Amino acid sequence: MRPINHTAPKRSAAPVFWLLFGAGGMLSALFGPALIILTGFMIPHGWGLPATFGDFPHVLAFARHPLGKLVVLAVIALFVWHGAERMFLTLKDMRAGKPRLLRLVTYGVAGLLTLVTASLLLAIGF
């Protein structure tokens, strides 16, 4: 008889990435279409909004407000993490490389973009 293994099983980091993927998927499913209509069509072409709506002072004020910062960080970071997880799974299924490498590249890009977003939001000031 073999002795019972008393060491705890190694914890996986997968749930963390799965959570980011799910949060990004849900946020984009609920508000994504409206956000694209807003920033892609209405604000640049002035549809239904005053011309000053997307100008420098107003958008800067939004990005300087703590709540505005939270919105910008949540939208950009979670959207990117969602896309990274899907890109990773697709590339893994296509056997584009070793899963470890694919994970490093896709999660790496998402992590880097999250850091850049957070740094820019801090650099823009309060």
Added chain:
Amino acid sequence: MSERRPFHRLQPRHWWAHKPYRAYTVRELSGVAVAVYGAILLVGLFCLWRGQDAYAVYRRILASDWSFVVHAVLLAAVLWHVVTWFEILPKTMPKLILRGRQLPQRQVTAMGLLIALVCSAALLVVVVAIGAMS
């Protein structure tokens, strides 16, 4: 030494581009469009940080025809992401039991789509209202 020769089923090279896997590939890539849109916003944030001139360039690009086409494609992809997201939802979440009966998957999907429609419409209405007041 035993000679182990397991059977490997042949798979076409671009199997993911053919039926029935194509729908799956399209669904996954529609999720990647979400990240592309996030990256466009990040470029805007970068220009905002650089200052007024860089931000003016960003606004000019967003008002161009190219940007219009890109955003139209992104909108179509994200709408497909919304539909597929709520089609998957009832398969991944715990069963919903109402008065001893399991809620059918189609009803969960329909409810999710309705909530998404309300959320997106509400955001647009709130932003237009803020614009009208300012």
